[in-house]
Amino acid sequence: MNIKIEKTFERDIDLLIIEEFISNPEFASIFLETVGIYDTYTIEEAIHSKVDAEYGESDIVFVLNVNGKRFALHIEDKIDAIAMENQSGRYHNRAEKDKMAGEYEDYKILIVAPEKYLEANNEAHKYDYHVKYEQLRDYFVKKDDIRSKYKLALIERSITEQKNGYQYEANPGMVEFCNKMNEYHKTKYPELPNGSIAWWRYYPTVMDDVIIVFKANKGFCDLQFGHTTREELLSRVGGFTTKKMNVEKAGKSASIRIEVDKINYEDKFEDKLPEVDKALEAIYELFQLSKKIAEKE
Numbered sequence: 001m002n003i004k005i006e007k008t009f010e011r012d013i014d015l016l017i018i019e020e021f022i023s024n025p026e027f028a029s030i031f032l033e034t035v036g037i038y039d040t041y042t043i044e045e046a047i048h049s050k051v052d053a054e055y056g057e058s059d060i061v062f063v064l065n066v067n068g069k070r071f072a073l074h075i076e077d078k079i080d081a082i083a084m085e086n087q088s089g090r091y092h093n094r095a096e097k098d099k100m101a102g103e104y105e106d107y108k109i110l111i112v113a114p115e116k117y118l119e120a121n122n123e124a125h126k127y128d129y130h131v132k133y134e135q136l137r138d139y140f141v142k143k144d145d146i147r148s149k150y151k152l153a154l155i156e157r158s159i160t161e162q163k164n165g166y167q168y169e170a171n172p173g174m175v176e177f178c179n180k181m182n183e184y185h186k187t188k189y190p191e192l193p194n195g196s197i198a199w200w201r202y203y204p205t206v207m208d209d210v211i212i213v214f215k216a217n218k219g220f221c222d223l224q225f226g227h228t229t230r231e232e233l234l235s236r237v238g239g240f241t242t243k244k245m246n247v248e249k250a251g252k253s254a255s256i257r258i259e260v261d262k263i264n265y266e267d268k269f270e271d272k273l274p275e276v277d278k279a280l281e282a283i284y285e286l287f288q289l290s291k292k293i294a295e296k297e
Helices: 010-023 025-034 087-100 115-120 133-141 146-161 172-188 230-237 269-296
Strands: 041-052 056-066 069-077 106-113 129-132 200-204 210-215 220-225 245-250 253-259
Touching: 010 025, 010 041, 010 056, 010 069, 010 146, 025 069, 025 106, 025 129, 025 133, 041 069, 041 087, 056 087, 069 087, 087 106, 106 115, 106 133, 115 129, 129 133, 133 146, 172 269, 210 269, 220 269, 230 245, 230 253, 230 269, 253 269
Parallel strands: 069 106, 106 129
Antiparallel strands: 041 056, 056 069, 200 210, 210 220, 220 253, 245 253
16 A cells, blocks of 8 residues: 655654554653663553643653652654754753652653754754654554554655754744744633744644644635545535635645734734734634534534
8 A cells, every 4th residue: 555645743743652652562662761761661641732831832741650650751742843942941841840749750851853853953962862753663664554554654754854954943033922922812812722833833723633824924824624625624614614714725635714914923023913913813713613613523
């Protein structure tokens, strides 16, 4: 069978890692042996996107019982996204805060990414432990079942997403703008999850294969549905869309789009509040729409 993946996102790999880790000890050992865990264990918690209001987000957290003690593994997952300043330090701050609160007795911090990213990125060097996507690829290569072949296709596509030789450091102006936008939206739309710190901002929804993408430089807010056609999406959202929404085709996905004013993240946040308000209104409207569609299905 020939499996082709148009594009992968970090969320795709996050969920792949969680599924395999909790269901296959051989896969989990790739991570656990990297941080020096060889004892028998049980998995007590598997958390995707563990957020702390003060120190931000850990992509994946596993809490294990090892020899009667709770141990946490915090994992940062990167394909080719920019690295935020002191991101590794905030992982340690979050983990230490949870440890002091009694959530577990010890922890390790790990980054998983393509080899080129780990080699080229200065922030990646600061993590205590590293797992390469290529190690995950080699694991699935040895498997013959169709499910593993699909997982292999996802991993291989993620590796090819890596842009050769690029130094992935965050633009300080962009980081500041996005952080201020996250703080600002909490006062108006507290239900809305934080957006990613990136030029194209990703907001999760209640649906697994559906995300909101704010393409600030293009003036688009898209509710993006993976692996679907425009016609299929139209049938799913019938009766829910408004006049300001258009259903657009993009490769092998389709989106419900609201057009907004363009924003340059290098501008001063306070000078762009009218544009930010319009964008957040659209993002929240799409978030609410995703909930209606999920309830229907």
